[in-house]
Amino acid sequence: MVCAPTVEVPRGSISAKRSWPPGCGHFPQNGDSEKGAAGAVVEEAADHACSSSAAAREGGLPHDPQPGRDESGEAQPPGDGDERPSDGQTESMVLDVMPLAFAAPQSSAVDSANGSMEDGGHITDSLTVEGKGGQGSDQLVRNEDVTANGDGRVAGSKEDDGELWSEEGESRKKRWSTSIVNPPPKRRAVSARRRFPPGCGSAAVTGIGVGGRSAAPMFGQDDSNETMEDKREEVGRAIEARDYKIQESQVVDNVVLDDFAGGQHDYDHPQNVVTNYSPTHSFFEEMDDRTSLHESPRVPLVAGDGDVGSECDGSLPEGTSRTPPIGLVYVKRNGKRKLKDDNIDKDSLNRSGKESKCGHHVATDQIEQRDVVGLTTKKVIIQALMAPDRCPWKQPRKSITSVSQSVTPRNNVKKKGATPRQKIPFKVTPSTSTRQDAETSLALDVHERSNKLCVTLLSCAASGDKSVGTLSKLAKMDDRSPLHEWEHEPLVTVDVKYEESLQEGNLITHARGLVNVKTMGVNEGLVNVKTKGKNEGLVSVKLNVARLDKTGIFGEVTPKNKISSTQRRVTRSNTKVEQCMVTRKSKHDGINKDPSNRSTKESECGNHLLTDQTKEHDGTGLVPNSAVLALMAPDNCPWTQGKQSIAGASQLLSRKNKYLTVREGVCLPDISEGKESIPICVINTTDGMQPMPFKYITEVIYPPPYEKAPPKGCDCTNGCLDSSECACAVKNEGEIPFNLNSAIVYTKPVIYECGPSCRCPPTCHNRVSQHGPKIQLEIFKTGKTGWGVRSPSFISSGSFICEYVGEVLQETEAERTENDEYLFDIGRDSDDDEEGSQSSTSEIMKEAVGYTIDAAKCGNVGRFINHSCSPNLHAQDVLWDHDDTRVPHVMLFAEKNIRPLQELTYDYNYNIGQVRQNGKEKIKQCFCGSSKCRLRLY
Numbered sequence: 001m002v003c004a005p006t007v008e009v010p011r012g013s014i015s016a017k018r019s020w021p022p023g024c025g026h027f028p029q030n031g032d033s034e035k036g037a038a039g040a041v042v043e044e045a046a047d048h049a050c051s052s053s054a055a056a057r058e059g060g061l062p063h064d065p066q067p068g069r070d071e072s073g074e075a076q077p078p079g080d081g082d083e084r085p086s087d088g089q090t091e092s093m094v095l096d097v098m099p100l101a102f103a104a105p106q107s108s109a110v111d112s113a114n115g116s117m118e119d120g121g122h123i124t125d126s127l128t129v130e131g132k133g134g135q136g137s138d139q140l141v142r143n144e145d146v147t148a149n150g151d152g153r154v155a156g157s158k159e160d161d162g163e164l165w166s167e168e169g170e171s172r173k174k175r176w177s178t179s180i181v182n183p184p185p186k187r188r189a190v191s192a193r194r195r196f197p198p199g200c201g202s203a204a205v206t207g208i209g210v211g212g213r214s215a216a217p218m219f220g221q222d223d224s225n226e227t228m229e230d231k232r233e234e235v236g237r238a239i240e241a242r243d244y245k246i247q248e249s250q251v252v253d254n255v256v257l258d259d260f261a262g263g264q265h266d267y268d269h270p271q272n273v274v275t276n277y278s279p280t281h282s283f284f285e286e287m288d289d290r291t292s293l294h295e296s297p298r299v300p301l302v303a304g305d306g307d308v309g310s311e312c313d314g315s316l317p318e319g320t321s322r323t324p325p326i327g328l329v330y331v332k333r334n335g336k337r338k339l340k341d342d343n344i345d346k347d348s349l350n351r352s353g354k355e356s357k358c359g360h361h362v363a364t365d366q367i368e369q370r371d372v373v374g375l376t377t378k379k380v381i382i383q384a385l386m387a388p389d390r391c392p393w394k395q396p397r398k399s400i401t402s403v404s405q406s407v408t409p410r411n412n413v414k415k416k417g418a419t420p421r422q423k424i425p426f427k428v429t430p431s432t433s434t435r436q437d438a439e440t441s442l443a444l445d446v447h448e449r450s451n452k453l454c455v456t457l458l459s460c461a462a463s464g465d466k467s468v469g470t471l472s473k474l475a476k477m478d479d480r481s482p483l484h485e486w487e488h489e490p491l492v493t494v495d496v497k498y499e500e501s502l503q504e505g506n507l508i509t510h511a512r513g514l515v516n517v518k519t520m521g522v523n524e525g526l527v528n529v530k531t532k533g534k535n536e537g538l539v540s541v542k543l544n545v546a547r548l549d550k551t552g553i554f555g556e557v558t559p560k561n562k563i564s565s566t567q568r569r570v571t572r573s574n575t576k577v578e579q580c581m582v583t584r585k586s587k588h589d590g591i592n593k594d595p596s597n598r599s600t601k602e603s604e605c606g607n608h609l610l611t612d613q614t615k616e617h618d619g620t621g622l623v624p625n626s627a628v629l630a631l632m633a634p635d636n637c638p639w640t641q642g643k644q645s646i647a648g649a650s651q652l653l654s655r656k657n658k659y660l661t662v663r664e665g666v667c668l669p670d671i672s673e674g675k676e677s678i679p680i681c682v683i684n685t686t687d688g689m690q691p692m693p694f695k696y697i698t699e700v701i702y703p704p705p706y707e708k709a710p711p712k713g714c715d716c717t718n719g720c721l722d723s724s725e726c727a728c729a730v731k732n733e734g735e736i737p738f739n740l741n742s743a744i745v746y747t748k749p750v751i752y753e754c755g756p757s758c759r760c761p762p763t764c765h766n767r768v769s770q771h772g773p774k775i776q777l778e779i780f781k782t783g784k785t786g787w788g789v790r791s792p793s794f795i796s797s798g799s800f801i802c803e804y805v806g807e808v809l810q811e812t813e814a815e816r817t818e819n820d821e822y823l824f825d826i827g828r829d830s831d832d833d834e835e836g837s838q839s840s841t842s843e844i845m846k847e848a849v850g851y852t853i854d855a856a857k858c859g860n861v862g863r864f865i866n867h868s869c870s871p872n873l874h875a876q877d878v879l880w881d882h883d884d885t886r887v888p889h890v891m892l893f894a895e896k897n898i899r900p901l902q903e904l905t906y907d908y909n910y911n912i913g914q915v916r917q918n919g920k921e922k923i924k925q926c927f928c929g930s931s932k933c934r935l936r937l938y
């Protein structure tokens, strides 16, 4: 018997040549023969293995029927039988016979290997097939050794095995000799140079729209690869989908919406954060339609829209996006709102102006809900106003108290100076204790100064029937009072017909009121405010405010006409706060046992807003959103003196809103334990298990002798805007691969970001991935692939997601790891080198020392991202804190728009058939469910 000469994959355990996506890669796939004979043999062997695998499928092996799809090729939801036995475990499976690597004499690999194939020489190997993904597969894999000949028939014997594999030393020698010619192939590796699909990358919808209005990400875009399973999952997820929004409005009067389209504003545009588009925009459009710009020239009310955070100090919470504000000035006269062409605050649109910078801060959160047909409805809007720094009550000589008093209706004014200058504990009602109505749950303070109106919602507190009564009184006053009767005093009226207003399809945006407003027990609806002086008029302010009950839980208000019938059934009873509270108390026992915990910081800082979201099951598995939240005290309010800046409060608000929501199935609130700037929760609605323990790290750990040497930096002081001048851009072939929204627009073998030696600031747009995740991510239990990662937010194409962080190991070390589930080969392959480049053997030797990131014991959220054959992420090598291309950072970017809660995946790029363990081929089925699924992970 003639034993086949062998060319072996240089690793004992795992390996794969990098597989470029069609049309990509330095070398065309058919050009591989130019790269070396050994490489060709290896590939041929791999191909053979694949075809053998295919043959094996016919024999009823685990690939048959194709997992996750029906005869039409459509992905099918996994059946019960496919479920993993437990979280993170790998199901044992298999047994196939398959010729794999051929150990070849180093000098004649091709011929020998070919010979072996022609001979049908006795090739022996064993094969391990693994089932579902996840942790700890090694423990559960059932291995079975089988010998086979080149035809896939069981042939050889243990003797053959011995012949080929027993002399470990010799075998290794051969392998390494071979690897000099053909350096170690990669297993899971970066797929750089991938092209963005149409509509992505440089053409990405970044969440910014002209004037902030068309910022709506185009859901449904880039869905060509979407599978039936995706869609099914979406149905399930749709009701969970929620978006968050931080809004800011400004006092604007002469608002021409198209102004924003002119791009007059130099903002940092949002890239990652959800844009709640349709309802809000319809709201504006609706108003626009029926608006006359010529009426009531001096009525100053603003409704704003945009994803904006506080700009008071020019800083935004990290990850907070901003868009140009849309302002509407409208007046309600005789029940009709009119858009106003007001001359007040002409320059307020210019956010670079002083007023804008210190302007009126409104933090708004919205919860979006999609129904099963993909329509999005905004159910509840959460909002809050903060006092601008420059508001009169911010001025040293005038406290908020005095301002408040000066504008408070006389019949509501208490003794001057009665406002306590101490912090008001959470749940304590009177934020404006100068006023008669201690139970006031909402106060809207407005002051007019220099033709500008400032408004703030002062407090939110517990309410009771009494306040509702007061509210009714106010409403009645409104009914019977013509405007002129209130000429000499400020007037506040409250329209509590919130249901009606909702039915009009009007969504709350921002409230900018006038004078002092007291709305007690307002749940949601219009607050009509009569203004005096130069800005006389009646202004409608739509409010949507949830109140605190005695436990500190916010009541929820759900617009019943905005939800699907199934959900409506559940939420109808929630349209009134009182009912809602009852509901929540009963339904959320155990979820939010101690809501006061969540309010600690808010309490310390006064009546800050708390946001809460809840889900309630109706037994059908559908989970309607609920809502709420409240208000943030202006930083010059007595109870916030010295405690918190507006910026800080805004940041707090946005984080609270976004991240401290009550989610079903949360088993860990933040797996990073505070190490990431945005908490990463773990959600398991399946079995309540948690991920296997590992150490969460945010930076790659290099092997001890390795020392990073920061590269020479650029000298730019203009944020590296001139890419011809920027030394880092030059390294990127003269272009910065990110747009101003921090979206990646080019892929390259390696991207050079600006680094520690550069003179540019951290905000430079060539520093994107080095700042860590800026998108809210969560780890969740998938159906078949263990844990996965998703985001509750919409992610626009090109957005940075996270780095693949772990311990850097030399490949030889990586081969010895017990758990190979979290290995990611890094550095450039030899076939990344320029075509035709000549390298000496020693150079190749040097290059042949490859590195691998192992995230098994230490890692970040990136370790949980699963593979898909139709991925939505893309791995990109990036260098910034050193320039050693052997150990680049592996950064994951969105390569398409990604819906909220859609699983994030990238292509592991395993070279099928070459992942080995203890001399045996490992096979792992792919459960990505894509219509383009290659069926095997490796």
Ligand SMILES: C[S@@+](CC[C@H](N)C(=O)[O-])C[C@H]1O[C@@H](n2cnc3c(N)ncnc32)[C@H](O)[C@@H]1O
Binding pocket: 088, 090, 131, 132, 133, 134, 135, 137, 784, 785, 786, 787, 788, 820, 821, 822, 863, 864, 865, 866, 867, 868, 925, 926, 927, 928, 937
């Ligand atoms: C980096 S881990 C991903 C996180 C993993 N799911 C977990 O539970 O920790 C990679 C492992 O996940 C599993 N996996 C990822 N994507 C998969 C897929 N499409 N099909 C099957 N298993 C997959 C495999 O076990 C793979 O070795």
